[in-house]
Amino acid sequence: MKAAIVREFGGPEVLHIAEIPTPHAGPGRVRVRVRAAGVMPFDTALRAGRFPPAMTPRFPAEPVVPGNEFAGVIDEVGEKVAGLPPGTEVLGFATTGAYAEFIVVPADQVARKPPGMPWEIAAGLSGNGQGAHMALSQLSVGPGDVVLINGAAGGLGTIAVQLARARGAATVIGTASERNHDYLRSLGAIPVTYGPGLVERVRAIAPDGVDAALDAAGPEALRDSVELTRDRDRVLTMISDEAARELGLRAWSGARSGELLDELAELWSRGEFAVHLRDTYALADAARAHRAVETGHGRGKVVLAVDLP
Structure with missing residues (x-):
């Protein structure tokens, strides 16, 4: 072959x-x-x-x-x-x-x-869908939460934004390049730009900080997430393991399965995410x-x- x-x-x-x-x-x-x-x-x-x-x-x-x-x-x-x-x-x-x-x-x-x-x-x-689902479950994202997703326009981020909304999150803030801001709005997220000053830009939207943060962007965004999140146990990274250890954050955990894929396929069929x-x-x-x-x-x-x- x-x-x-x-x-x-x-x-x-x-x-x-x-x-x-x-x-x-x-x-x-x-x-x-x-x-x-x-x-x-x-x-x-x-x-x-x-x-x-x-x-x-x-x-x-x-x-x-x-x-x-x-x-x-x-x-x-x-x-x-x-x-x-x-x-x-x-x-x-x-x-x-x-x-x-x-x-x-x-x-x-x-x-x-x-x-x-x-x-x-x-x-x-399979990869991004299961990753986003497991991460949001580990973060206990649910009704009324204010959620920050770094790297929100990427493969994992776009699904995480939609699943967070489907779980009842009141506000989803997504970091992305400016060219992707309209796209994030179409998914139901409030877009903010990457880079220096991120903490201030997020606090302009959520003055009291956020309830949970998922990082798919990198170490700097992860550090900003820790500063913005009220409970550091609700901060998770999918890519910056070394920075997470330095910050004393818990590691991402979860196991992919056919059952989880079945659930995601059903959610897709119901229009819960694209x-x-x-x-x-x-x-x-x-x-x-x-x-x-x-x-x-x-x-x-x-x-x-x-x-x-």
């Missing part, structure tokens, strides 16, 4: 297309013919070599296929798998392996794709997709079309 692989750490240029063995579904697993795969910051960090030593591959004998979210059609089912016959349209998650024509995962890592959900949207839902698609690239253009994600200022999801017409 064709896949976008990495045989050495480096910039986006180390991603290239290669023929690798097609996997098969063992007991408890399903093989999915991938239609589209989401591109996550985790994937770019993996490619660059920024991940735990336990995940370090043995190059060049063990090339890495990035990609931890996907959508496609089950075409092979292992023993002890029930309720997911070949032909079932699914969205799912893994740690790696989605930038390929086929992926094999445990059956509890997929959920049925709603009939009206486009493949590109399904591919971009997934904004920024760009779709061909699998052969995975390097360009990584460059787009690494700019850090895009709006919504970047997706690879693996097997789409």
Whole structure:
């Protein structure tokens, strides 16, 4: 099968297309013919070599296929798998392996794709959708809360804004570049600009500070969030782990699951949130997709079309 692989750490240029063995579904697993795969910051960090030593591959004998979210059609089912016959349209998650024509995962890592959900949207839902859902749950976001979301126009941020509103948050303040402010307003957030003076800009909207803050922007925004949030136990970062440790904040926690994906698919079907698609690239253009994600200022999801017409 064709896949976008990495045989050495480096910039986006180390991603290239290669023929690798097609996997098969063992007991408890399903093989999915991938239609589209989401591109996550985790994937770019993996490619660059920024991940735990336990995940370090043995190059060049063990090339890495990035990609931890996907959508496609089950075409092979292992023993002890029930309720997911070949032909079932699914969205799912893994740690790696989605930038390929086929992926094999445990059956509890997929959920049925709603009939009206486009493949590109399904591919971009798993990572950011589950991350946003788990983060807001850990922050106990609920009715009446004033919530700050840093990096609100990104793939995770846009879903977090919408889910916070669906949970009953009274006010959602989102940081973004000025070109994305109208977009955030359309999602129900009050936009503010990144950078120095953020604390003052947020206090102009919420003089008493905020009830909870989610960071998907970086260390400086996280430090501002701590200053703005009344209870530091309700401050969480998805990307700035070192800064969080320095500030004495609790770590993000949670586990992805097929059940959570089912819940998100249902919320999407009810119109509780939308997934904004920024760009779709061909699998052969995975390097360009990584460059787009690494700019850090895009709006919504970047997706690879693996097997789409």
